[in-house]
Amino acid sequence: MTVKSTIEAIREAMREELAADPRVMVLGEDVGTRGGVFLATQNFIEEFGEHRIIDTPLAECSIAGVTLGLSFKGLRPIAEIQFSDFWWYAANQLVGEASRVHYGTNGYLSAPFVVRIPYGGGVRGGLFHSQYIESYLYNTPGLKVIAPSNPYDAKGLLKSAIRDDNPVIFLEHKKTYRAVRGEVPDTSYTIPIGKAEVKRPGEDITLISYGLAIHYGMEAAMLLEDEDVSVEVLDLRTLRPLDNETILESVKRTGKALIVHEASITGGVGAEVSAIIAEEAFEYLDAPVSRLCGPDLPAMAFAPTLEDGFMVNTQKISDALLKLAAY
Amino acid sequence: MTVKSTIEAIREAMREELAADPRVMVLGEDVGTRGGVFLATQNFIEEFGEHRIIDTPLAECSIAGVTLGLSFKGLRPIAEIQFSDFWWYAANQLVGEASRVHYGTNGYLSAPFVVRIPYGGGVRGGLFHSQYIESYLYNTPGLKVIAPSNPYDAKGLLKSAIRDDNPVIFLEHKKTYRAVRGEVPDTSYTIPIGKAEVKRPGEDITLISYGLAIHYGMEAAMLLEDEDVSVEVLDLRTLRPLDNETILESVKRTGKALIVHEASITGGVGAEVSAIIAEEAFEYLDAPVSRLCGPDLPAMAFAPTLEDGFMVNTQKISDALLKLAAY
Amino acid sequence: MSPNGEKSPSSTKAMPAHRSLGLTDDQLLGFYAQMVLVRVMDDRLIALNRQGKVPLVASCQGSEAASMGLALAAKTDGSCFLFPYYRDMPLKLVMGVSPMETMIGHIGKDGNTFNGGRQFLLQGASPNFPMIHLSNVVGSNLSQAVGYAMGCKILGEDTVVFASFGDGGSSQGECHEAMNFAGIHKLPVVFCCYNNRLAISVPQEKQMAIEDLADRAAGYGFPGVVVDGTDSLEVFRAAKEAINRARDSSGGPTFLELKVERLKPHTSDDDDTRYRTPEDMEDSLRRDPLMRLNVYLMGLGILTPNLDEQFRQEARAEVNRVTDAAENAPWPDVSNLHGRLYAP
């Protein structure tokens, strides 16, 4: 075990898989000599060669389409979309085409690839370098969508994603890259896709979140201890398929749920989680299922005052928890 | 008043606006001499000329981008994406760019355009001519999204959309084009964007839906009369912004809600409606907020047996209503 | 950079064109018989559509020589992989898809190996054929084909990949990106553009400001060739050359612009009288690929009126047979709606 940053864990996951499986390869803008703009693929081209680490032209639609074509041929490409803000050009190949490969060929063909997408704000990126895009992906049958919150999960889940025979969208919160560090085994391990994790057991309220916001959620849960409110914190980790079982088990026990995410509230993951709880745990609820999410704005604004205003933080979460506790 | 089909009402709305406002124009694939593949723009090119009715190359990304550029110049373009299944190529310009025009220029610039998109199944179109795409649009701050269920609403709402100073996505259910007919005034009128309609008052359950499914919902509500269950039917009509007020007023009164749509259940409009009800009407609920939606499959399959299996219908709805009534 | 092939209609010379291309008389006759079958099948599908039995037909009439000529080159080569488009029913038949599978696929009956009734027009992919035709979203097969070709190259295989699309498809941004990517990596891919001068109703001059799409290839660093796409042998020749170039050490992609005709409305949902003049239609009909091959073979005495009639009767019998069989085949069970969404 060594303490690593999230970006180091991600790099390690890819490196191990590249070394273990000759079908694994990497492509994207600047992933070669530059090692990726976030250095996720640092030194890969030296270690694995130009044929497996491919610098692409600036063209997201074909990055996704070529990735899909490679996967048809039995390779296991890992594509990088440089920032989530640019994924829209790839939407046709990812949502329109890749998600339908297995279904549309009656199970004959599959598309074993991963698209890694750095997303999220708090990095002074403004409207076009901070986007949350999970609301456009977790609703897509045929895709798997992962959004880890920490280095340990990032490594284990990315390795599972690379080995998975389906198209997997791997969302990496940019602010966690260096800011979130933790113990990560130096050896190989995987974490199953589709399993949420109870980060902290509790009895009074279930806090459901993912990505960067988990860390604020954990802090808020600690603060609530002083108020004698026991908060259970669930890290979804996988956004599609959602781990309904773990969600429902927890909420049925606590009777109260707060869903937290930074993405805009309307139609976000929180909407679906709330609807599932409403459908399946109605009789256990002691309070309205609540959401604390990003505002309904197109993306994070640039100026620090505005950015701070947009972001979820510990204070906002503990206020919401207190309100729910008092219900 | 004349009885018209939905496609006639849509054509009439555009024709009136083209005649009334020289800034209004139409562009898209085959919208010219062909009059559109669904004949929505039949004879427009003869009446309004090649400079206002523009046949574009087969290139959805630029159809959207050119539309946006035209709107910057003060024109009021109406673009047609031939089938919803092809909108993905336009995602960057619509979701990525257009939705952020007003916000990203601090209110200086706006993007007054409409994109009409035929969507939905039941027409033997298979995976790539039947898609429901509203889950990828109603969650987008900065866009307005409309999905009418009948000719009267289609005409009035499309005219409002054309006059609106924001980017509006106008979703037209293909199966309603000819199958749904109704009285439509021959003169000009508008219907406000963002207002749901109570299609049928009731006391026991609120059925919330939109588009084609409304008609099945109305039939199911009639069937339920025999069982002495009084169903209120709400047609959302606008999917963004949602008319929370009307939804909540109704559900607070009936205490039970069934949301019906053909789009896949996960992350659909129903998820948000359910979450809003959970948050705002918790104490009024007598039963779990329920959803009857399309299955979590990529799109409508082709063979009639499979297509029938996918689609929402009167029987499925009345079963769900009965179950809710008995709760 | 853009060696636009001259129109050299394959006419009777000392050595007939097909023989100099390595095709025997019998091979070409067999090819002709298959083209007759394709025509009878296409007409039948249109008739079944009118009867409400086939929801959609994208008639191939006018592009058979292009579609089949490419397939013949691919098939005789033996190591080609294809990414066809919706007008490629003939290509599929040449590659070995049976008339029965074609028919049940169009009706939506149970049992086709491409999609099990989930898609129309035999879209999908089959364990039995070297081709993937995932969707009818125009343009999206192109970067997939390029990725596939790159995969073949990485794995050291000598596969050559064909991707078909129309003049309409050339306008997609995807087409540009795919060609650019293929050019950079000198990938073994043949871009086969069926230019019938129409994207549904939109005429070429509203789609582009140029005459020959092949000219664009220069902008990607590989050759673009204009081919008379109604001449089966010219298509075959150009496809063979492209295959060779793809395998060349200095080689890479080729752009083939196949000048074809559209003899029917865009699809069975279309009404082309709204936008085509009778004269325009007549001009197209004069370039009917089936007629051209017929004239060529008759001219050489390889085909006789009797033999021709025999082919037509055999084709009709076969199409009758599969129509009956398909109509009697079961529908997919509704349970087939679910499952096989995620690979296990």
Place this chain on the structure above:
Amino acid sequence: MSPNGEKSPSSTKAMPAHRSLGLTDDQLLGFYAQMVLVRVMDDRLIALNRQGKVPLVASCQGSEAASMGLALAAKTDGSCFLFPYYRDMPLKLVMGVSPMETMIGHIGKDGNTFNGGRQFLLQGASPNFPMIHLSNVVGSNLSQAVGYAMGCKILGEDTVVFASFGDGGSSQGECHEAMNFAGIHKLPVVFCCYNNRLAISVPQEKQMAIEDLADRAAGYGFPGVVVDGTDSLEVFRAAKEAINRARDSSGGPTFLELKVERLKPHTSDDDDTRYRTPEDMEDSLRRDPLMRLNVYLMGLGILTPNLDEQFRQEARAEVNRVTDAAENAPWPDVSNLHGRLYAP
């Protein structure tokens, strides 16, 4: 079709290049002074970034002549509209955006008219300037510019629209679609491609299999011109010609490939030593546009060392002034996060 302009470096002849282009000595001196200001501003922004005060800088060093030459042509013309990209700070200054607005825009302070602090790099649109720079999503300004040009044409205005982008941007499908659309309708638009042979770290040969992007214009039916983009006067000349062509009855779009250099890392977030050799950097520095214009003006005796020093001092004073003022300016009120999402 592709009249690739020869490199004719604007050198001292009988009639100095700028005068034959209709620019007076004073005009060109003013332009030079502005280029000095741009350099000082750019260096300052980089310094402020290092101090953590400016989150992101996309240095314009190496493309000033391109960016400013286009702007000078647009500005002197009087009826041009621009869709710039992130490296176009110099273009904005020439069009009249003040150093103060530039500085507060980069820091994120309150009061810029483009976006009110919602975006960086002065992205947005301002009531005061004929330009829209909505986003930094590479490629997306191109079809918007084409639509805008079409709007101008429909409304009978004689506006000419400029859209800037890099060699990287040329790979986007959007670029193809926009050029194709503009060609079909012969729209008054100038595609200004700053080719610095790098998309962040990806060198030209991994972006395309060709030498000159201008060659692609032939595929869209309009001229493509290669211009030495480090020579302000050559850029000005080519831009004027493109404006004239756009207004020509038989005219339409022009593709200008401006061969420029990148003298700094891609942005302040980049470390170019990871992928550039010192020799490569030195080659680039030899083509510094500021130095080139300096040599030209000195050669003609229009600029003297003293005058040059004066310009530099004035520029430093101005940049000092706006740095101080901007640092003291207020932040946008958090309430500005909300509102102005939908037009009323």
